[in-house]
Amino acid sequence: EPEVTQTPSHQVTQMGQEVILRCVPISNHLYFYWYRQILGQKVEFLVSFYNNEISEKSEIFDDQFSVERPDGSNFTLKIRSTKLEDSAMYFCASSLWGGYSNQPQHFGDGTRLSIL
Amino acid sequence: GQQLNQSPQSMFIQEGEDVSMNCTSSSIFNTWLWYKQDPGEGPVLLIALYKAGELTSNGRLTAQFGTTRKDSFLNISASIPSDVGIYFCAGQGGSEKLVFGKGTKLTVNP
Numbered sequence: 001e002p003e004v005t006q007t008p009s010h011q012v013t014q015m016g017q018e019v020i021l022r023c024v025p026i027s028n029h030l031y032f033y034w035y036r037q038i039l040g041q042k043v044e045f046l047v048s049f050y051n052n053e054i055s056e057k058s059e060i061f062d063d064q065f066s067v068e069r070p071d072g073s074n075f076t077l078k079i080r081s082t083k084l085e086d087s088a089m090y091f092c093a094s095s096l097w098g099g100y101s102n103q104p105q106h107f108g109d110g111t112r113l114s115i116l
Numbered sequence: 117g118q119q120l121n122q123s124p125q126s127m128f129i130q131e132g133e134d135v136s137m138n139c140t141s142s143s144i145f146n147t148w149l150w151y152k153q154d155p156g157e158g159p160v161l162l163i164a165l166y167k168a169g170e171l172t173s174n175g176r177l178t179a180q181f182g183t184t185r186k187d188s189f190l191n192i193s194a195s196i197p198s199d200v201g202i203y204f205c206a207g208q209g210g211s212e213k214l215v216f217g218k219g220t221k222l223t224v225n226p
Binding site for chain 2: 004091107109
């Protein structure tokens, strides 16, 4: 069964450094998402992306965050200057369509980001 | 903002017992989804519900989309040890984002 893959599985970074988290969505999907889960808390939406544009973002997704689809397969999340509170599991998800389409979002196994 | 109240927070049951968990919201959702998360892994989709009143099964799992569009429940029948994990409800209403509940941690004693 097709799946969303994320790399690396664990990233350790010094505070203030830039980090790029990578995702390969399911191949025929058109909508891509990033979520995060701080340890012991619920999963929170960060951003959705369609047709090479951000379609929706949350308050968490401030100017330190950016997303990109640099080629036909990868979808990346960049954090420019990491803070301690950015430590979390980051999940990528994709869906065939978005919104009212009755197409569910499928999640990858996540990247654990640890900021020192 | 939109919030989901998921209960119970945790459950400890014996193998073979049935389980029920639910989510409620003050907001209306157009889609309800139930995911299971194992340690160190991402949420795995169990059941997706798209119509108010819809009742859907996936093996031993049954979920319903409440008629008010503000609630959903998930039942697991005849639990087995591999049902252990954290179960999340998620709602989607008029936008791309999923709003997640805080999860129900299920422990099954053999």
